[in-house]
Amino acid sequence: MNRDLPVAGRRQVRRAALRLVRRDVPGFIATLLLNGLAAAAALVSPWLLGRIIDSVSAGGTVDLLAAIAVGAALAQLVLSRYAEKIGTRFSERVQEHIRAELLDRVLALPAATVEHIRTGDLSARGTIDVAVVGRTLRDAAPAILVSSMQALFLIVAVFLVDPVLGACGLLAPAGIVAASRWYLRRARPAYLEEGAARSELAEHLAANAAGARTIEALGLQAKRTRAAERVVGRNRAAQLRTLFLRSVLWPSVEVSSLLPPALVLLLGGVLLDRGQVTLGAVVTCVLYLRRLGQPIETILIWLEQLQSSGASFARIEGLAAPAREEAADAAPRGDRIEASGVHFAYEGGDDVVTGVDLTVRPGERLAVVGPSGAGKSTLGKLLAGIDRPRLGTVTVGSVPVADLPPARLREHVVLVTQEQHLFLGTVRDNLLLADPTAGDDRLGKALAAVGADWIGSLDDELGSRSSGATLGPDRVQQLALARVILADPHTVILDEATAMLDPRTARRAERSLAAVLAGRTVIAIAHRLHTARDADRVVVMENGRVVEVGSHDELVAAGGVYEALWRSWHGSGGASA
């Protein structure tokens, strides 16, 4: 049931871009102002050149004009340098913010979403897409700004020099606007497809790398190669499409920007003959219009880049959609967990949980038993909100458990399995994941409750770096159990929580577990039936269905599936284990 993450719409992306600018208005305005001044300074030299030509033609002196030209060039240099520096700082701040926001969003996704998103998709968004947006914000905003101002000033300047010649200059923007409208209408879907194809490729590579041994063992190389060819083919087609769009856009732009200076030269020649313009005016207009090509080309390069980064931004912003959906969640009312008509299938497979109805009463100890492959662990994940039912509902306090954001979910239900993670960081960091507000006092009490007596001095140990290799599996498990105490959920689901530990360590861990479970509702996926004997109720599963529910004594007396399981486990000596 792997899912692609959503992609944001144009409006959402526009709003996000505005939000980013609003976060740093002074930085944005300073960038705008400095770039504007630099663009204005760049206009002075061509104007002075025209004046110098006219002055020389009239036999006048040009010393002062030449000095002003040098001053203007120096001013442009200094202003451009500062404009770039300020602009880059502004964009780096924005980029840092996008990264932090992306991380927060991923961490806020419900467990049921995180478990099923494609890792390739997520990693492509978190790396390639953020880098593309970051680069664009760093370079595009100042470049587009400077170029737009330059283009505007140039057109106004040509008009001021000579309105008739200026009218020729307008031909360039007209042609370019037509070409870019054609392009922009097609570019967004093309670039979104390119991003999706890129994600699929990343996903495919990651899956092949992770499953390399399985592929080899099962002789699946040819099948995987064919699948890879299809993915690469999709990538190629997507890239060819965007290449085609670019290959229409650029020649049209090239022609549109060469026409106006040529026209000014022709028309200027005629007007000069008639004495309606000066040679200086014609030269100034041609110089301005030749210059117009450059900012327009820069704008278009970035416009084109914006299409691809807009698609990247839409993919990053898309992560906000599920987070927002879940943000509107209602708070669970009460501790009762209810499964109703639940069906669940793993990707591409048949149902492995079929029509399960179950109410877990607050405070009870429930054991789920059944033969291997009956669907016990899957039911555990559904009750813990890690998987979402295909049909039916699993609720806690009447709210669908899979919709709860992580922080709220862990206040209600926590699944403890044999797979415990220790995250890079200190012991304190690892504990604070469960409750970021906990002080050292609470951390110490949680550690003491799970018997983590190896932590000598809190000050030293809580701050020390921890890793699974240095601590060992039992200590990692103790930290995980301490996290459960800190999260303080009303319900704990246990699935082989101590299975990976050696018997001596497992006994210690079971003692820690007893401290964790006190006063909570417990759902134990029971692989050893003594857990079931001690439970208030036993749920028996077979082929994905709940086939019996009752106390140990009732079910033994009933002589059904449970009785047979109990007899075979008892007979095999399991009871004495």
Ligand SMILES: Nc1ncnc2c1ncn2[C@@H]1O[C@H](COP(=O)(O)OP(=O)(O)OP(=O)(O)O)[C@@H](O)[C@H]1O
């Ligand atoms: N990630 C998965 N992808 C596909 N199929 C799965 C996955 N996990 C479990 N299954 C299949 O779903 C069915 C139920 O598995 P589940 O682990 O829930 O059973 P179980 O009763 O807990 O078994 P066990 O006691 O052996 O752990 C099995 O047929 C199993 O092969």
